[in-house]
Amino acid sequence: MKSDFQFSNLLGTVYRQGNLVFINDGNTLISPVGNRVSVFDLINNKSFTFPYEHRRDVAAITVNKQGTLLMSVDEHGRAILVNFKARIVLHHFNFKSPVKAIEFSPDGHYFAVGCGKILQIWRTPNVLEDKQFAPFVRHAYYTGHYDDITSVSWSGDSQFVLTTSKDMTTRLYGVDRDRMDEVRMTLGGHRDYVVNAFFDEAQEVIYTVSKDGALFRWEYTSDPKSKEDEYEEEDEEDRSTDEDGILQKPKKPESWRIVARHYFFSHSKLKCAAFHPKSNILVVGFGNGEFRLYELPTFTLIQQLSMGQNSVNTVSINASGEWLAFGSSTLGQLLVYEWQSESYILKQQGHFDAINALTYSPDGSRVVTAADDGKIKIWDVLSGFCLATFEEHSSAVTSVRFAKRGQVLFSSSLDGTVRAWDLIRFRNFRTFTAPERVQFGCLAVDPSGEVVCAGSLDDFQIHVWSVQTGALLDSLAGHEGPVSCLSFGQEGEAATTLASASWDKTIRVWNIFGRSQQVEPFEVYSEVLAIDMRPDGKEVAVSTLNGQILFWNVESGNQTNFIDAKRDIQVGRYSDDRFEAKNSKRGKCFSTISYSFDGLSLIAAGDNNSICLYDVKNSVLLRKFTVSLNMNLEGTLKKLNSKNLIEGGPIDLLDRDGENSDYEDRVDLKLPGSHRGDPSVRNIKAAVRVTSIAFSPGASSFAAASTEGLLIYSVDDSVNFDPFDLDIDITPASCLEMLEEKEFLIAVVMSFRLNERYLIHRIYESIPLNEIDLIVADLPKVYVERFLRFIGELSLESQHIEFNLIWIKSILAAHGKYISAHKFEFSVATRMIQRFLARIAKDVVKTSVRNGYLAEFLLDTRTQQDSIRIEEEKLTL
Structure with a gap:
């Protein structure tokens, strides 16, 4: 089995804090998720997360x-x-102060950064410029x-910058150094x-919005309240003359003034x-x-809607003005709303x-997660x-399993129920309970999906139910401590074997x-x-x-x-630790393990910052992954x-909410939280850990449920070698030339490289029927999908039904x-074929x-005509 797994995506969370960008x-929408950045393709229904990590959120x-x-x-x-x-x-760069606002100029030559109270304008790094000592030049x-x-x-026009501040002012700056003042x-x-604060399209109006719900409109104009007499008393020497030598009245001083509130x-x-x-839409x-x-x-x-009871922390509008993106950090919620049709994208x-x-x-193709909030979510691996x-x-959901x-899908919970979910109709069709709560x-x-078992934390028994009837079949007693985990075999006779483990230091089969x-x-x-x-x-x-497996x-x-896994586990220090990490006993064990489908590899993780991949036969550590750098x-x-x-x-553990300037930020309405311990102990910072881990059925990827979210690691098989036409200039003319020379496979591959639909269509329908099987057999796998x-x-609008069916049959x-x-990967293509x-x-x-x-009518008609013709022949004779 391959061991070169790489981080591929982050599921389980879509937004934490910061701004959204179209x-x-x-x-395409970009969203900050913790110390990572996720990208959502709203047209193709896909998402991915950049592999790099920040040191902070x-x-x-x-x-x-x-x-x-x-x-x-x-x-x-710290910027990346x-x-x-x-x-x-x-590039990596450190602005050395907190940044709450950053934006590229429309022409892309500069970017402006609000570093605390100071505005800095930097030149965008450009490979076309001469070599510089540093990529960022202020x-x-x-x-x-x-x-x-x-x-x-x-x-x-990228010539002016507006900045807003908590000092209740808005300032206008110019990019040109000669006109700054x-x-x-x-x-x-x-x-x-x-x-x-915003400019309008003509840059003649400025709009400013404050936290108390006020919108001011500013225009560059003179003061209408000023008196003309003040300017008539000026000396004639200070007055200007026109071409005819006539004295002109001095102009009133112009400035940015509020014209509407x-x-x-x-x-x-x-x-x-x-x-x-x-x-001219304001959101x-x-x-x-x-x-x-x-x-x-x-x-x-125009419209007034609500996305819940929690605050809307950020809003963004796409280039066409049709879609609005909202983010709420309290619930980690992300919405894209089309305001004209009043529907959610x-x-x-x-x-x-x-x-x-x-x-x-x-x-x-799917991953199911369960959490302490009592919710079960189904995630699509491909789209995210x-x-x-x-x-x-x-109550909290403790485990989920598929039939x-x-x-x-089956789930167990601390509320005393085991539920069965129908994933075709998406409903709960069966609920299992014990005689006592x-x-x-x-x-x-x-x-086989006929029996479901759940281990209890209270009576130390394993309860067995029938899925069809919902009746309790048996209660397996024997453990003297809470049942911590259960596992069934998957193949042959092992499918009837259940293994259980408990805190009483025993395993039972x-x-x-x-x-x-x-x-x-x-x-x-x-x-x-x-x-x-x-x-x-x-x-x-x-x-x-x-710490042993x-x-x-x-x-x-x-x-x-x-x-012996204690040496393989990477344990970090907590902020209040008075000892070094190597002397820490915290997290020196694995709380979740999973076999690969062939049983040759095992992956393990726990309340620490390590995910370890082992070769079972040789007891060797193949690979160690770091969960987070946050x-x-x-x-x-x-x-x-x-x-x-x-x-x-430690400074990081000091509660500074009372120093905030805003009242809603000072008031803490949340209950004191803890890390699976005494509820009276308050912890400000969350701890890195992995609560569950599992291999995919094909062992091409594995998922880890961590503090940051659901991490997906997969084998990178996106780079496939394509041995065709590495030295030939691929053009539409060369494709048609290959088609005339009856080099059909080369013509097909070249047309897909050019990705011109009309060219692919022409070559596709020019291939003889007797060549289809040969071409499909040698077609590189990178072009199959x-x-x-x-x-x-094409088949939905084409009239060549049999021709398309022959191609589909040969490919399958x-x-x-x-x-x-x-x-x-073939889900979209197969759905089209099915349709x-x-x-x-x-x-x-x-x-x-x-x-x-x-046909029956024509046959009857022909029979009647034949009988009539025979009768006429008889009469002629």
Whole structure:
């Protein structure tokens, strides 16, 4: 099995904090998620997460208008510049102060950064320029604000910058160094700090929005209240003359002045605002979850909606002005709303609490997660989106398992129920309970889906139910401590074997369908935290509290192997630790393990910062993965910085909410939280850990439920070698030339490389029927999915039904195994083919029925004509 797994995506969370950004095409949305950045393709229904990590949570992001450069800045001002197309990190830079606002200029030559109270304008790194000592060169440095800058906004011609601040003012700066002092202007008048400021499309009007719900409109004009007499008394020497020598009246001094004031009159504070200059649409979000759309300059209310009871932290408008993106950090909610049709384009939300368990579907296309918030979410691996959410559980969900066919999902919870979910109709069709109300901490499902078992934390028994009737079949007693984990075999006779482990330091193997339930326990020298049975059912692996992974033979009951994992686990220091990381006993064990489908590899993780991949046969560590580099989490640092340790304790653990300037930020309405411990102990920072881990059915990827979210690691098989025409200039003329020379395979490959639909269509229909099987057999696998999708799109409008069916049959016969092994990659193409076949089947049935009667009529008519002709011949004779 391959071990070169790489981080591929982050699921389970869609937004944490910071601003949302639309790329200039208007179809792609970028969202900061913790210390990473995720990208959502709203047209193709896909998402991905950049592989790089920040040292802190991301505070602000921006993308240039060309869509080639992405810059993200964390809470401490460390920035990363990324090539958006190639997903490669170009430069690291430290602004050395917190950054709350950053934005590229429309022409892409500069970017403006609000570093605390100071505005800095930097030149965008360019490979075409001469070699420089540093990639970032500062163009201008502006001061003037007395408090932190909240937003930065550029004019359409990239010549002016607007900044807003908590000092209740808006300032206008010029990019041109020669006119800095002439342009600089301060716009005051608000009674609360200014949230944002915008130019209109003609750059003749400035709009400023403050937190108290006030909107001011500014225009560059003279003071209408000034008296003309003051200017008539001036000396004639100071007056200017026109061409005829006539004295002119001096002009009144012009400046930016308020020409209109509007108020939103909301019961909650205004949190964010965005303006679309082309359509003059203003969108504002409030602290109670309400958002409104206004048309300026008339200040006409267009729509007023709500996305929940929690505040709207950020809003963004795409280039066309049709889609609005909203983010709420309290619930981790992300919405994309089309205001003209009043419909949601995207509505995603992650888990509110920590993820407890996960499982893969049998085909590997979906991942199901369960969390402390009582919710179960189904995630599509390819797209990265949540497909469904179940909320029937009233307490934390502890485990989830699929039945073998993947149409039924089971879940156990601390509310004392085990529920069965129908994934075709997306409903709860069965609920299992024990005779007494107990908490279920683990779950196992018979591969046939007939029996479901759950282990109790209260009465130390394993309860067995029938899925069809919902009746309690048996209660397996024997453990003297809480049942921590259960596991079924997956193949053959092992499918009836259930392995259980407990805190009483024993492992028991049960034959569910046997007559006798007397089992001999396997003695372990420490508490068992996790268990997993090899798919063939002949071996069981357990992880213990003393940091060992033990392997037992199920038939003989003998221990066959062990791995001492304490040396492989990477443990970091907590902020209040008084000892070094190497002396820490915290997290020196694995709390979750999983076998690969062939049983040759085992992956393990726990309450630490390590994910370890082992070779079971040789007991060797193949690979170790670091869960997170986020310094906002406890346990990610090996050494602590002494400057963060003061007399009152670590600086990071001090509660500074009482020093905030805003009342809603000072008030803490949350209950004291804890890390699975005493509820009276308050922890400010979350700790890095992995609560559940699982291999995909094909072992091409694995998923880990961590503090950051659901991490997906997969083998990178996107780079496939294509041996065709490496030295030939591929042009439409050369494609047609190959077609004339009857080099059909080369012509097909060249046309797909050019990706011209008309050319592919022409070559496709020019291939003879007797050449189809040969071409398909030699077709490189990199083109199979594209070819099948092309046929699916073409067949819906093509009249060559039999010709298309022959192509489809040949592709499925030649590459069927490859398609079945990569089902989720071919999902779009196969759906198109299914739709084509369904349409053809209906048409063929209708045509055959209609032609059947017509054929009978024609045959009867011909018979009658033959009989008439015979009678006429007889009469002639």
